[in-house]
Amino acid sequence: MTTSAARQFDSLAVHAGQDPDATTGAVIPPVHFSSTYAQDGIGTLRDGYEYGRAGNPTRTALERQLAAIEGGAFGLSFASGLAAEDALLRAVLSPGDEVLIGNDAYGGTYRLISRLLGPWGVSVRVADLSDPAAVEVALAERAPRVVWVETPSNPLLRVTDIASLAQSAHAAGAIVVVDNTFATPALQRPLALGADVVVHSTTKYLGGHSDVVGGAVITSDAEIHEQTRFLQFAAGAVSGPLDAWLTTRGIKTLGIRMQRHSQNAQRIADTFAHDARVARVFYPGLTSHPGHEIAAEQMSGFGGIVSLELESGERARRFAESTRLFTLAESLGGVESLVNYPDAMTHASVRGTELAVPETIVRLSVGIEAIDDLLDDIDRALDA
Numbered sequence: 001m002t003t004s005a006a007r008q009f010d011s012l013a014v015h016a017g018q019d020p021d022a023t024t025g026a027v028i029p030p031v032h033f034s035s036t037y038a039q040d041g042i043g044t045l046r047d048g049y050e051y052g053r054a055g056n057p058t059r060t061a062l063e064r065q066l067a068a069i070e071g072g073a074f075g076l077s078f079a080s081g082l083a084a085e086d087a088l089l090r091a092v093l094s095p096g097d098e099v100l101i102g103n104d105a106y107g108g109t110y111r112l113i114s115r116l117l118g119p120w121g122v123s124v125r126v127a128d129l130s131d132p133a134a135v136e137v138a139l140a141e142r143a144p145r146v147v148w149v150e151t152p153s154n155p156l157l158r159v160t161d162i163a164s165l166a167q168s169a170h171a172a173g174a175i176v177v178v179d180n181t182f183a184t185p186a187l188q189r190p191l192a193l194g195a196d197v198v199v200h201s202t203t204k205y206l207g208g209h210s211d212v213v214g215g216a217v218i219t220s221d222a223e224i225h226e227q228t229r230f231l232q233f234a235a236g237a238v239s240g241p242l243d244a245w246l247t248t249r250g251i252k253t254l255g256i257r258m259q260r261h262s263q264n265a266q267r268i269a270d271t272f273a274h275d276a277r278v279a280r281v282f283y284p285g286l287t288s289h290p291g292h293e294i295a296a297e298q299m300s301g302f303g304g305i306v307s308l309e310l311e312s313g314e315r316a317r318r319f320a321e322s323t324r325l326f327t328l329a330e331s332l333g334g335v336e337s338l339v340n341y342p343d344a345m346t347h348a349s350v351r352g353t354e355l356a357v358p359e360t361i362v363r364l365s366v367g368i369e370a371i372d373d374l375l376d377d378i379d380r381a382l383d384a
């Protein structure tokens with residue numbers, strides 16, 4: 001769609017890469033399951049398509065939609081968030097390079113860098129990237145090749161000023177990658193704030209219905225894109241056609257879903273912020289949250305994740321096992337509400353490292369259900 005650059009987020013989410021089918025006029029372009037494509041002569045391809053790992057029209061449609069919604073020039077879709085991260089990291093890193101990563105980054109990202117890339121000569125260093133002074137110290141100590149940040153972070157919702165981090169990192173010669181899984185481009189556009197690359201676990205809000213695993217890399221840097229695309233092709237962790245199509249369908253409603261997720265999360269945070277049964281509520285939409293002002297500036301909503309600190313690990317575990325509407329499960333970002341106990345679930349792999357999460361924390365992925373039912377459920381579970 002040639003005019004898409006001028007359109008706004010909600011229009012792009014619905015239309016980018018989604019022109020009606022040229023042959024039939026089908027408003028929803030068909031899902032292309034073919035693994036291979038007829039050639040009109042040796043090497044004469046009809047639309048550049050040759051073989052399913054190299055390219056697939058349903059995946060292309062998703063990749064255009066991903067690029068458009070993040071305001072990037074290029075999008076790539078992968079079989080999972082970690083597959084996307086792996087391709088990007090191997091594309092931009094060489095042996096001897098270092099990644100500087102936030103101290104509450106997604107545990108799987110830390111594991112990927114330290115345990116998979118480590119033996120190939122890549123190192124990882126951890127810092128509190130939400131603290132500009134700590135960033136300056138870390139960058140002055142040694143220049144990393146990549147600065148990798150999640151904001152808001154998981155599960156403590158720390159907020160990093162992307163524009164200011166990008167400025168410092170670029171001055172040190174590093175590239176800046178933002179994992180935008182939590183905020184989504186409906187609420188935050190890192191490339192416009194100076195980041196070089198955005199990655200997603202599309203498994204979460206972009207898919208939005210907990211029915212598909214996927215990942216994405218979006219950038220406007222042609223060299224980073226070409227190198228990552230080569231890895232997508234040469235290593236082959238592509239998304240399948242049905243997965244790509246489900247993700248595209250999810251993205252079309254991302255804007256309104258994120259509004260409702262944010263509204264519900266804000267109500268929960270406001271309701272329990274002063275509840276005696278809760279030691280602390282972590283939500284960037286609370287004015288008492290240390291990152292509130294930056295979040296209000298760089299985001300257009302505060303998102304759907306709320307974390308609660310309870311009085312002990314025992315109480316946190318009991319709460320997580322007592323909700324009825326909030327399902328006890330890993331993952332986040334679907335229309336249904338989930339509760340997670342990070343210490344023994346999502347963050348078990350970083351126990352005992354600098355990324356460990358206190359055992360008193362529970363994380364809520366607030367869905368789009370009726371708010372009164374969600375409030376009742378939390379209230380009941382707190383009394384359990």
Ligand SMILES: *Cc1c(COP(=O)(O)O)cnc(C)c1O
Pocket residue numbers: 080081082083106108109150154179181182200201202203204213214215
């Ligand atoms: C889930 C998640 C990932 C990993 O994505 P997968 O799709 O599970 O491979 C990366 N980053 C964040 C912030 C996540 O929540």
